Amino acid sequence: xxxxxxxxxxxxxxxxxxxxxxxxxxxxxxxxxxxxxxxxxxxxxxxxxxxxxxxxxxxxxxxxxxxxxxxxxxxxxxxxxxxxxxxxxxxxxxxxxxxx
Amino acid sequence: xxxxxxxxxxxxxxxxxxxxxxxxxxxxxxxxxxxxxxxxxxxxxxxxxxxxxxxxxxxxxxxxxxxxxxxxxxxxxxxxxxxxxxxxxxxxxxxxxxxxxxxxxxxxxxxxxxxxxxxxxxxxxxxxxxxxxxxxxxxxxxxxxxxxxxxxxxxxxxxxxxxxxxxxxxxxxxxxxxxxxxxxxxxxxxxxxxxxxxxxxxxxxxxxxxxxxxxxxxxxxxxxxxxxxxxxxxxxxxxxxxxxxxxxxxxxxxxxxx
Numbered sequence: 001x002x003x004x005x006x007x008x009x010x011x012x013x014x015x016x017x018x019x020x021x022x023x024x025x026x027x028x029x030x031x032x033x034x035x036x037x038x039x040x041x042x043x044x045x046x047x048x049x050x051x052x053x054x055x056x057x058x059x060x061x062x063x064x065x066x067x068x069x070x071x072x073x074x075x076x077x078x079x080x081x082x083x084x085x086x087x088x089x090x091x092x093x094x095x096x097x098x099x100x
Numbered sequence: 101x102x103x104x105x106x107x108x109x110x111x112x113x114x115x116x117x118x119x120x121x122x123x124x125x126x127x128x129x130x131x132x133x134x135x136x137x138x139x140x141x142x143x144x145x146x147x148x149x150x151x152x153x154x155x156x157x158x159x160x161x162x163x164x165x166x167x168x169x170x171x172x173x174x175x176x177x178x179x180x181x182x183x184x185x186x187x188x189x190x191x192x193x194x195x196x197x198x199x200x201x202x203x204x205x206x207x208x209x210x211x212x213x214x215x216x217x218x219x220x221x222x223x224x225x226x227x228x229x230x231x232x233x234x235x236x237x238x239x240x241x242x243x244x245x246x247x248x249x250x251x252x253x254x255x256x257x258x259x260x261x262x263x264x265x266x267x268x269x270x271x272x273x274x275x276x277x278x279x280x281x282x283x284x285x286x287x288x289x290x291x292x293x294x295x296x297x298x299x300x301x302x303x304x305x306x307x308x309x310x311x312x313x314x315x316x317x318x319x320x321x322x323x324x325x326x327x328x329x330x331x332x333x334x335x336x337x338x339x340x341x342x343x344x345x346x347x348x349x350x351x352x353x354x355x356x357x358x
Contacts, residue, residue, distance in 0.1 A: 087177060090185060
């Protein structure tokens with residue numbers, strides 16, 4: 001007997017893993033950046049690294065929605081795929097509104 | 101930059117995120133008043149930094165809820181269409197609303213939170229009642245709008261939407277609300293970040309403090325006697341509300357605004 005979709009983990013586990021590792025990566029960047037700016041002064045690379053960490057934090061929820069989008073599409077759940085796509089679209093619009 | 105300021109920001113974020121976790125509220129509702137009233141920071145910088153704290157707390161604390169299957173993922177993404185739309189609208193409004201109105205709006209949200217904490221949440225046993233999705237979506241749109249304007253998670257509007265309009269059990273609605281808060285805050289933070297309104301020197305120590313606070317808060321959630329803490333925080337919310345209202349009217353008792 002073949003289990004359907006046995007290759008993929010449940011969505012909960014995928015999202016938990018993404019958010020956990022993403023939080024650690026973003027915090028790591030910010031901590032490294034702050035430490036560097038303490039050593040080499042505020043004009044050095046440190047603040048750019050910390051800014052990258054902050055950008056990753058803002059990106060993380062969007063990545064979470066993108067993961068859901070892919071998961072729903074793979075499961076042929078097109079209704080929820082469209083809903084996730086809409087949320088992703090709104091976040092993108094917000095970013096581009098800010099750049100103008 | 102003085103390291104004292106960074107340490108202070110880190111400590112504020114650590115404390116508020118930890119208490120936020122214990123009380124089931126987002127950290128932003130405490131961070132913005134503390135930064136503006138005590139730190140005398142500009143409210144727009146405080147809102148930007150606070151949004152990062154809200155995202156960090158939501159992301160850091162989501163994993164255990166997901167693993168315990170307490171988060172209603174499908175309902176969350178559905179409601180997120182409303183919260184992110186509200187946030188997008190809030191991003192447009194943020195530049196137009198005068199600063200003193202932001203303080204007054206913040207004061208009323210603080211009072212609403214105090215009232216909500218006083219009332220306490222109860223699981224309903226009338227299982228026959230129907231879910232009211234349109235009402236829930238409308239409240240969620242409002243929550244997104246307020247979140248973008250004030251830099252808070254807007255749990256104060258999400259929780260009644262979940263409890264009353266959608267009739268979810270408390271544990272599920274708390275986990276789902278926490279899950280949604282990150283996406284809602286990211287929708288407005290993306291615009292503020294693109295505009296260059298998120299100040300790294302403020303947001304970086306706050307993000308670190310928030311992650312640590314959220315992780316610690318989840319650990320001590322069960323061990324703290326809740327009743328005294330609850331009453332203490334109702335008092336703090338009311339005091340902060342009064343102080344924010346006074347600043348809204350141009351009076352800062354803590355210190356002169358520079």
